[in-house]
Amino acid sequence: MQKGQQVLFYFESDAGDPQAPLLFCGSRAKGSGKQGGGFLFVASHTWLYGTLEQSVDPAKVESERKETWPLVLPKGEYNFVTRKGAPVPSATMPQRVRWVCDAKMPPCKLSLLFVRWGGEYSKWMDEQEANDGDWGKYGSPPSDEYMGHVVEQGFKKHPGLHGQEGIPQWELHHVFVASSKDALQIAPQAHMIRAGMKGPRRAAFWMLWPAEWEDFGDPDYACYVERHAMFAAMRACEAAAIRSIFPHAADQYELITSKSWMATLSLHPGVCLPAATLVSKGAVKINAEAAAENALQALHHIRRMNPFPVGAGEPPAPSVINKDGVVKGVVKLGWSWENRFVVTFTSPKHLQARLKELLNQQGCLATYCIVQEWVDFDFEMRQYYLPPPTWPAEHPIQPTMIQCNAWGPSDDTKNVGVSRASFSKLSEAMVLDKWGGDKEAWEMAKEKATNIAQILLAWLLSAEHQPVPSMRLDFMVKRIGPGKARVVFGEACQHFWF
Numbered sequence: 001m002q003k004g005q006q007v008l009f010y011f012e013s014d015a016g017d018p019q020a021p022l023l024f025c026g027s028r029a030k031g032s033g034k035q036g037g038g039f040l041f042v043a044s045h046t047w048l049y050g051t052l053e054q055s056v057d058p059a060k061v062e063s064e065r066k067e068t069w070p071l072v073l074p075k076g077e078y079n080f081v082t083r084k085g086a087p088v089p090s091a092t093m094p095q096r097v098r099w100v101c102d103a104k105m106p107p108c109k110l111s112l113l114f115v116r117w118g119g120e121y122s123k124w125m126d127e128q129e130a131n132d133g134d135w136g137k138y139g140s141p142p143s144d145e146y147m148g149h150v151v152e153q154g155f156k157k158h159p160g161l162h163g164q165e166g167i168p169q170w171e172l173h174h175v176f177v178a179s180s181k182d183a184l185q186i187a188p189q190a191h192m193i194r195a196g197m198k199g200p201r202r203a204a205f206w207m208l209w210p211a212e213w214e215d216f217g218d219p220d221y222a223c224y225v226e227r228h229a230m231f232a233a234m235r236a237c238e239a240a241a242i243r244s245i246f247p248h249a250a251d252q253y254e255l256i257t258s259k260s261w262m263a264t265l266s267l268h269p270g271v272c273l274p275a276a277t278l279v280s281k282g283a284v285k286i287n288a289e290a291a292a293e294n295a296l297q298a299l300h301h302i303r304r305m306n307p308f309p310v311g312a313g314e315p316p317a318p319s320v321i322n323k324d325g326v327v328k329g330v331v332k333l334g335w336s337w338e339n340r341f342v343v344t345f346t347s348p349k350h351l352q353a354r355l356k357e358l359l360n361q362q363g364c365l366a367t368y369c370i371v372q373e374w375v376d377f378d379f380e381m382r383q384y385y386l387p388p389p390t391w392p393a394e395h396p397i398q399p400t401m402i403q404c405n406a407w408g409p410s411d412d413t414k415n416v417g418v419s420r421a422s423f424s425k426l427s428e429a430m431v432l433d434k435w436g437g438d439k440e441a442w443e444m445a446k447e448k449a450t451n452i453a454q455i456l457l458a459w460l461l462s463a464e465h466q467p468v469p470s471m472r473l474d475f476m477v478k479r480i481g482p483g484k485a486r487v488v489f490g491e492a493c494q495h496f497w498f
Contacts, residue, residue, distance in 0.1 A: 003054055006102075009070070041173065046173070054071045108171050112171065113242060114204075115175045120218075212366040214226075234250035245469065247494030260278060260334060288355055314481060331370070379434070380404065385399055396450065396454050408423070444483065456492065471494070
């Protein structure tokens with residue numbers, strides 16, 4: 001390749017670096033980067049046009065020696081900005097790049113999109129004390145650290161995303177939002193976003209949390225976006241042929257995170273859910289006492305219509321304390337995570353207080369909460385599933401991994417909005433020790449949970465015709481006698497695997 005030759009070069013930058021140059025692709029005419037200033041559409045990995053500043057022999061280019069890489073001057077029409085929208089003039093100067101080609105069209109098979117947080121950033125998402133309840137090796141999904149690992153260990157190493165000699169055949173765009181108002185602006189500009197993605201196939205990762213809260217501007221609430229704004233954005237992008245691949249498609253994701261299914265599925269005997277009902281904020285505001293009484297009556301009726309099977313000599317199901325009627329349970333909000341908005345009640349009067357406590361919080365936009373009966377359990381079993389592309393299959397899908405953990409007693413002195421119980425991981429050996437070495441009960445628990453999972457994975461097809469790529473299902477497990485275990489379904493959670 002000769003000096004002065006027009007080429008395509010692969011631009012790549014770290015979108016997690018606040019000062020890194022990113023290709024400006026559109027929106028945020030004001031460019032302030034402040035809350036409500038409009039979303040920012042940029043690219044960190046893409047093919048661009050440029051001019052060779054030096055002749056280059058491809059055979060002498062060494063991937064580990066940047067000084068051997070081609071020196072390219074980007075085409076003058078490109079603008080580069082930071083993730084806050086500030087100009088980066090230095091990115092328009094000649095730069096060393098690993099990949100160049102003389103093709104007329106970018107060799108791009110897949111365009112990827114991260115819809116992510118661009119407002120005040122909280123380091124709690126990246127830097128946590130190492131303990132059983134932390135986010136683990138990669139950080140939380142909306143964090144810069146997590147997305148950096150997806151790029152480095154996922155996109156860059158996937159054999160299907162690279163051509164001969166490792167040439168990238170993918171590009172990565174980002175939509176940065178700093179508020180729910182920013183997210184609302186995505187829907188009317190979804191086709192602009194699609195037009196900026198060069199690949200014949202387009203896929204989006206929604207690295208935000210839908211919530212029922214007003215925007216606070218507090219870093220501790222970073223990445224939370226009002227749910228109507230988020231799901232409108234997701235559906236508009238899907239309608240523009242940008243497929244949502246993480247965590248789920250919009251309809252499916254909204255169903256899962258709403259937690260309303262905890263009530264609607266509690267009459268299905270095969271799912272083994274605790275009895276649950278939805279209580280509206282309006283009912284609580286009008287008459288909290290009546291709302292609590294009606295909720296308890298609803299739980300009693302649902303459990304009577306769908307009783308848990310109890311064998312001879314087995315304890316009452318799903319709890320001993322409620323064997324003569326529901327007096328104890330939990331109240332929780334939908335669109336919430338990490339056990340932050342889950343509180344217990346132990347009497348009708350206590351339930352009244354809990355309903356008001358959750359639904360009357362400042363800035364809370366929730367229109368309902370979920371009231372569930374109490375479940376006695378020894379530990380929680382988490383099953384991770386990767387349904388095959390050919391699913392539904394003739395044979396049951398087996399979990400790829402099983403993890404167990406124990407929850408400590410709830411600390412009701414803590415304020416709403418923080419986790420009230422300790423969390424510790426359990427190995428299989430620890431579980432068996434807890435159960436007196438009862439291997440038969442352990443195997444029964446796994447089998448029962450796996451059987452319930454088959455129904456749940458099929459149920460998710462009702463909200464999205466394509467099987468979920470991955471799913472975590474949580475079960476409450478209790479040994480009820482020698483060789484016997486009771487399993488109650490607890491929660492469905494999105495999960496991502498490399």
